[in-house]
Amino acid sequence: MRQRAWSVSNLPIIRPMGVSSLIFLYLPLLTVLIFAFNKSEDATTWGGFSTRWFSTILDNTDLIRSAKVSLSIAIPCALIAAMIAAGLAIGMGRATGSVQNVLRALVNAPLVLPEIVTSVGTLAFFSQVGIPLRYGSLLFAHVVMCVPFAFLPIRSRLRDFDENIFEAARDLGASSFRVMTKISIPLLIPALLSSGLLSFIISMDDFLTSLFVSGPETTTLPIYIFGLLKLGASPEVNVIAALLLIIPTLGLLVGITWTATRRRSNEARHQ
Amino acid sequence: MRIPVRSKREPGIYGPNAVSFPAYVTGFFLVGMPLVVITIFSFLSRGDFGSGVIRKFTLEAYRTVFFETDLMGNSSFNFTYLHIIGRSVLLAFTVTLICLIVGIPTAIWIALQKKSTQRVLIALVTIPFWVNVLARTYAWMLLLSEGGLFDKLGSPVLLYTSWATFIGLTYAFLPFMVLPIYASAEKLDRSILEAAFDLGASGWRVLIRIVIPMIRFGIFAGIAIVFIPALGAYVQPALLGGNKVMLIGSLINDQFGESRNWPVGSALAVLLLAMTGLILLSTRRRKLEFAS
Numbered sequence: 001m002r003q004r005a006w007s008v009s010n011l012p013i014i015r016p017m018g019v020s021s022l023i024f025l026y027l028p029l030l031t032v033l034i035f036a037f038n039k040s041e042d043a044t045t046w047g048g049f050s051t052r053w054f055s056t057i058l059d060n061t062d063l064i065r066s067a068k069v070s071l072s073i074a075i076p077c078a079l080i081a082a083m084i085a086a087g088l089a090i091g092m093g094r095a096t097g098s099v100q101n102v103l104r105a106l107v108n109a110p111l112v113l114p115e116i117v118t119s120v121g122t123l124a125f126f127s128q129v130g131i132p133l134r135y136g137s138l139l140f141a142h143v144v145m146c147v148p149f150a151f152l153p154i155r156s157r158l159r160d161f162d163e164n165i166f167e168a169a170r171d172l173g174a175s176s177f178r179v180m181t182k183i184s185i186p187l188l189i190p191a192l193l194s195s196g197l198l199s200f201i202i203s204m205d206d207f208l209t210s211l212f213v214s215g216p217e218t219t220t221l222p223i224y225i226f227g228l229l230k231l232g233a234s235p236e237v238n239v240i241a242a243l244l245l246i247i248p249t250l251g252l253l254v255g256i257t258w259t260a261t262r263r264r265s266n267e268a269r270h271q
Numbered sequence: 272m273r274i275p276v277r278s279k280r281e282p283g284i285y286g287p288n289a290v291s292f293p294a295y296v297t298g299f300f301l302v303g304m305p306l307v308v309i310t311i312f313s314f315l316s317r318g319d320f321g322s323g324v325i326r327k328f329t330l331e332a333y334r335t336v337f338f339e340t341d342l343m344g345n346s347s348f349n350f351t352y353l354h355i356i357g358r359s360v361l362l363a364f365t366v367t368l369i370c371l372i373v374g375i376p377t378a379i380w381i382a383l384q385k386k387s388t389q390r391v392l393i394a395l396v397t398i399p400f401w402v403n404v405l406a407r408t409y410a411w412m413l414l415l416s417e418g419g420l421f422d423k424l425g426s427p428v429l430l431y432t433s434w435a436t437f438i439g440l441t442y443a444f445l446p447f448m449v450l451p452i453y454a455s456a457e458k459l460d461r462s463i464l465e466a467a468f469d470l471g472a473s474g475w476r477v478l479i480r481i482v483i484p485m486i487r488f489g490i491f492a493g494i495a496i497v498f499i500p501a502l503g504a505y506v507q508p509a510l511l512g513g514n515k516v517m518l519i520g521s522l523i524n525d526q527f528g529e530s531r532n533w534p535v536g537s538a539l540a541v542l543l544l545a546m547t548g549l550i551l552l553s554t555r556r557r558k559l560e561f562a563s
Contacts, residue, residue: 044413045418086290103298103299104295112495116505128308176287201401205403207506211524229412248401249398
């Protein structure tokens with residue numbers, strides 16, 4: 001009897017399409033990386049290897065100032081969003097009330113709504129209530145955008161654990177507050193770190209919400225860079241774009257390797 | 272004898288209910304209220320000094336979007352805004368379609384690799400998604416500009432055309448399409464595919480009759496999360512399209528910025544919100560069918 005060995009290549013167009021989409025995803029990123037080391041004054045013509053444009057961006061005070069503004073928003077935003085999201089995941093338990101469902105849908109809405117709608121809405125709301133567009137308003141606009149993302153790793157981590165652990169603690173007389181401080185929060189620490197990292201990246205990257213909700217003193221890095229990009233390609237922007245590419249990628253790779261090592265050591269422990 | 276058991280549904284299993292309060296407060300005030308406020312704004316009159324609104328109820332904003340009045344006072348359909356909305360829908364539709372055509376095979380390809388290879392490939396698809404959208408858009412400015420790589424290879428200069436916007440959006444949203452489809456393709460049972468092959472089905476037949484129906488929920492999710500942001504896109508049309516061709520995202524932006532007509536901007540945002548709701552409902556219903 002004829003036996004056909006089955007493999008992925010039996011399915012048509014799967015492999016060529018997969019390979020080409022990886023090329024499609026990485027060709028632009030590689031171009032940016034390479035051209036950051038371009039010696040030429042012309043941003044798009046290769047003129048030999050050089051790191052000279054990297055030093056010019058350190059002298060760009062506007063860039064440094066906007067980077068500081070972005071960091072001063074992203075760091076507290078990451079902390080607050082992770083805390084609010086953890087509170088949501090812990091406090092909602094497995095509850096299913098209709099009022100809570102509506103509120104939870106609102107909390108999660110920034111995941112699915114077009115950002116242009118939420119950002120003009122936030123601007124209209126702030127103007128109507130009379131909240132000035134300063135640091136605090138921008139920070140909280142970022143926080144609500146990050147909470148639904150920060151919620152995801154925390155929720156999935158809580159679901160990973162056997163509910164009986166929590167039930168047992170309650171049955172043995174622990175208050176729900178004690179369950180939270182002694183069990184839930186310690187278990188959630190790795191998830192809180194990923195939530196914080198996610199929120200940090202989202203806040204650092206955000207452009208549209210910041211565009212509408214920032215005031216004159218809160219020009220964030222993406223707003224400054226958008227202004228530069230409107231002028232077209234330049235060697236300086238090549239370097240800035242390359243840094244925007246390298247920094248989160250390195251952070252992500254560290255995160256992925258860390259979880260992979262943890263997973264491996266966990267698997268080893270179980271054997 | 273019945274033993275009283277604490278209901279699994281009881282909240283507070285992980286901690287006190289009250290700790291979810293901050294999330295509900297921020298969700299109510301900073302997500303819910305803004306949506307309410309723009310809906311109200313869309314029914315108010317334009318402020319005297321440019322920005323803001325006057326608290327006087329009117330349907331003027333919606334009338335401006337749909338109709339125009341000539342000097343004689345006759346109303347007729349105004350196609351300017353409708354054209355912009357139609358063009359945005361068409362662009363978002365095309366981007367979603369291309370993302371589907373590229374994303375479905377890519378996701379299946381990844382899902383049929385060894386577990387360790389899958390992890391690497393998924394990380395590779397996820398990384399561009401985490402790179403700043405401005406940096407990713409800039410990469411295409413570099414490739415498509417005059418003197419850029421594509422120009423040197425003999426392609427026409429596409430920067431500041433709708434083609435560039437289209438490429439930039441497809442590039443930005445391809446990972447959004449691949450990830451949910453992968454999530455359902457990962458659960459594919461290979462033995463079913465093998466059985467179909469052994470019974471003589473061709474590769475295309477297996478793909479269309481077996482694989483795609485099995486991953487359809489991932490496909491629906493992918494359609495929703497690509498179409499919605501593509502419809503309201505602002506960055507790519509502004510930087511790659513050079514804002515030459517007006518789309519709904521830039522139109523709303525203008526109404527809150529240069530043109531300073533907040534009621535019209537709000538009305539457009541409400542329309543965009545309504546379209547989003549429709550897309551979510553039409554992709555959500557299929558999920559319920561799956562659950563039952």
